[in-house]
Amino acid sequence: MLLAHSPVQTVELFGAPVYLKRDDLLHHAFGGNKARKFAALLEHNFDNVELLVGHGSPQANSLYTMAALAQLKGCQLDFYVDHIAGWLKSNPNGNYRAALELGANIVELAALPDAEGLSVAEYISTRVLPEYGEEGTRKVLFVPEGGRCGLAEAGVNQLAKELVYWQQQQGLGVVNVVLPAGTGTTALFLSRYFTQHHHNLKVFTVAAVGGDDYLKLQFNELDSDESCHPQIVSLGRKYHFGKLYRAFYDIWQEANSSGVTFELLYDPLGLMALKQLQQQYNDGVFLYVHQGGVLGNETMLPRYKRKYGIELG
């Protein structure tokens, strides 16, 4: 399995050459951004782990990656979600379908009689985890939503090292690294690595979940030293996570004409940020991190088709 050392290619995006870090090519199931964030779990000793517990959206890339991890490690995955939309249940596709095929147990909180208005995170901490033994002997391993925790640092540092090595090989000066942020964990750990090791790579990101202030909060929770935070690119308007926008589809399609398929949930924002930065610093060297997740397009494309009547090729 190729779990590190993804290639960097040169593609043309918005009329200019851009380096593209192809983390989408890491592995079909244990791939992309979540493979980086969960890399430490791949090394983790699962001898004592019977159950992997996660939570998030039933369309999440992390659901698929955790399902692949559980299968590889021979344990059960219980993945808690708020609610599964009827259309997805009756027509499973994308990450949801792939995770089911890998044997994931996807638990819908809305269908549990003892949920009592608890959030998924509260339910897990008060109802699920206490069922298992004392710390140290417990046979359950819990991963916070989207891998937003220190566990992600090792794998993201590996990504950072690959970029530094590549930059040195190419003999490049300042490289502007662009990637969209969900929890912001990947962008923050990348930026912190470059800052702490005094490398000439600067991280720019854009908030896909919540707004700029929320993203700043997330950065601060991981590291209160603002000098190592990524620079947040503000787009002219607010977009809600998971919602469909014509502009998202259009920029996604424009970027796909480079010959590489991007994903439809985070990349439209990342690409908008890239385009804005290219205009702002037109002699800058840009590297975009393709963080995978294209299986989710299987879920997103039919939604775009329904909403905009877009003809899908």
Ligand SMILES: *Cc1c(COP(=O)(O)O)cnc(C)c1O
């Ligand atoms: C999870 C994910 C992100 C967001 O990563 P964070 O570390 O939470 O910011 C971006 N792109 C893709 C494709 C992802 O799966």
